[in-house]
Amino acid sequence: NSGTPGGDTATAAKEAPKAEPAKVYTLKVAETWPANFPIFGDAVNNMAAMAEKMSNGRLKFVIDTSNKHKSPFGVFDMVKSGQYDMGHSASYYWKGKVPNTLYFTTMPFGMIASEQYAWFYYGGGMELMQKVYEPLGLLSFPGGNTGNQMGGWFRKEIKSLDDLQGLKMRIPGFAGEVMSKLGVSVTNIPAGELYTALERGTIDALEWVGPSLDLRMGFHKIAPYYYTGWHEPATELQFLVNKKKWDSLPEDLREILRVAMRTAAYDMYSQSQYESAKNWSTIQVEYPDIKVKTFPKEVLEALYKANQELLEAKAKEDPLAAEILDSQKKFLWKARRWTEISDQAYLNSMPRG
Amino acid sequence: MIGIIMFAVALLMLLCGFPVAFVFGGVALIFGVFSQGFDLFAFMPFRIYSIMTNTILMAIPLFIFMGLVLQKTKMAEQLLESMGRLFGGVRGGLAISTILVGALLAASTGVVGASVVAMGLISLPVMLKFGYSKELATGTICAAGTLGQIIPPSIILIILGDVLGLPVGDLFKAAVWPGLILVGLYIAYILLISFLKPDLAPAIPADASESRSQTLMKAVKAILPPLALILVVLGSIFTGVATPTESSALGGVGALILAVAYRQFSWKMVQESARETVKITAMVFAILLGATAFSMAFTYTGGDALVEHWMLQLPGEKWGFLILSMIMILILGFFIDFVEIAFIIVPILAPIAEKLGIDMLWFAILIAMNLQTSFLTPPFGFSLFYLKGVAPPQVRTLDIYRGVMPFIALQVLVLAAILVIPGLFGLTSGQ
Amino acid sequence: MRILVVLDKLFERASALCGVLASAAFVLMLLNVFYDVIARYVFNSVSIGMQELEWHLFSAVFLLGIPYALRVDGHVRVDIFYDRWTDRGKAWINIFGALVFLLPFSALIYWYGTGFVHEAWVLNESSGDPGGLPYRFIVKALIPTSAVFTAISGLGMITQALRVLLLGEKYAHVNHQEGLA
Ligand code: NA
């Protein structure tokens, strides 16, 4: 259920006069990110601070980073089993465990952030997400958006489909599947060796996040072509909640938590926008040699087609997948028509100053 | 508080002589379960799985195998012996050769366990055979095997780059000089100590029956094949054929090919090498598993909060801050993992350093230099355990503890030098 | 007393089996990594499945290696005092350590490890990457398997110690090279 901010204030007011000391609920949160990770980690901290304050201290949070639990991709299992009450991660990481979790982060050629938030909260997205997660004893909520992610760093320019043949690229997950359909050799390289691998030409390209995080990896110095995005137009992180724990919370605290998660998520989108804009302006000044490129039309069309084929296959395999994809497709079609004559028209028509 | 008692108990139990890995695991279990209940151990499969999927660690068995093949086919022995002979009357030639080979390997891996064990297999038996003191031999190997941390590519530099927001390439470049100077100092120390105390590192006697040019020819023949192997390993990284981890597999296969070329190959040799590889790899990873259980119990019983609390007490004045933070890191490095220090301690220090106008690249190199020392410091330095694990029985734990002391002193010296005269290392201190 | 020796031999067999399997896994891993490098560089072909197989084999190397190394006394000890104990003293240390540290540790890893595998089994977890390997539960099952065999080697540590204590055998003999060890 999407839940509207505000909630059932009547019950909360009725309970207030009782002078018993309020019961404190402590939620243990595991995040996929390491300690002091910017933006992503901030979203969790913001959510916790808000919920603690709003609940007058009745909700408390213990937040463990991956440096403590040592298992960035074990968050799903650990929240499911109740070792942690909540997690902060990204739904598409669980694609190997539960295929239908893939659709709640972002999709290649899918919705942009404003459209996707509309889908989640008003277009039936939340209900479908819970339909995937509830049978697992979990609940999932949007956990913050990175905005449009960049298509990656390339050592050479991609001028045609032929340039993709045998191109060695580190691009994980579903986007990697799409790329491999076009003849790209999708590779796994551990994060610790990515820089060396790209520098020495062991791989030709890689995708990371965007200006907000890429700069600190230093890829711009060794792979000058920075391609605009196609595969992650609106990466939405997730708050995972153990359903038993959620059910054990009093109604008002659940509402507080829901509002805090929703606020923190949208706030992270704002912060990402801010950080990316800031970093990108620095990059342009400090590293004028970076060449921003967009894939040629031929390549994008082939990617689009490959993506469609893969999604069609997935829809055929599983009725729930078909239902989700259908909902996304229909909503995207509607929302995009509006985006085109509103934001897109505005951006296209605005004189550059 | 529990954290500190845990360390004390672990130390006591280690002294009893039960295998290190299971002392760590067992002490973690006792304290963890008493303080947090059995369910704390529900985290263990996740932690083990993280080690399983950490493919950079594959370099450990692959390097060990390469070292074993080189050892069993006597190629390593001939290499070091010939290099040592080339030094002629100069003492310490074997140890210097070990440092040089270690520096070469360091350029291909940053995994300390891999290089310490490989060097231990390759050069410890040779040094002992020629009458080197156990202390000098083991100290040299630990120091040489730890160079991988500072000589790029290096994992610690990559993590520091990530945490401090510095481009990895800049860090790699900045680390080259300090690394080379450290190598130079190790060599100078070995020359000096073997000159002052000749019986620590005897010169390899020249073969009276052969002329100088015959010695040279023999040396070239012995040095070339293994050197070619090392160059293949390094070359495959530099040309992008392989990642650093993968290059160690090229080294393993290459060693087998050399063995065939030198008619030393047999299936029995392969089988034995594989089995010993398994045994040594298991020794290293059991320690990693025990240590991850230990650090789990340490952090979940509040140890991480305690450490953070200490770090926040540091003074807010440039030199006081720098010196004390370096001492703190050095001490913490005795007990906790460098990855922890990089992710948890460094972000506490970084904003303070930034406010004080400290150059971050310089700060990063100081920390990296400091952290590599943590692998060598008794009683918990991992390099020491790893080397003990592959050393012949006559080499005692205490020999290794004593042996690394001068090398630790040299590292602290370099650290101090970078602190005081950064210009010498091509660094600037900031404002 | 005979039963003690028979039991001890049985435990030894189990750890020897681990050693054989781990060695085989190592050789396969070496070839696997080598093949992947050559395939990528020479033929420009990359298989994520083959790349994943690398760490599956690597996991088998060290997880099955641990019980094997235990039997052949390959796990490093701090020998500052240990070398000076008599064989009887060593035997008592080993019995104590096996009972207090090793067996409970293995038991907990086994217990929580099976839960971990069960999750992967129920969800039929597979790789999330294109061309990755299915059936993650298999490689995850190495964790409790390793715990079982480590416990067996721990029991072997006790039977060895009892042979020293009750039958007056020597560790040097019980531990000889790769044999009884
Ligand atoms: Na990305």
Ligand code: NA
């Ligand atoms: Na290195």
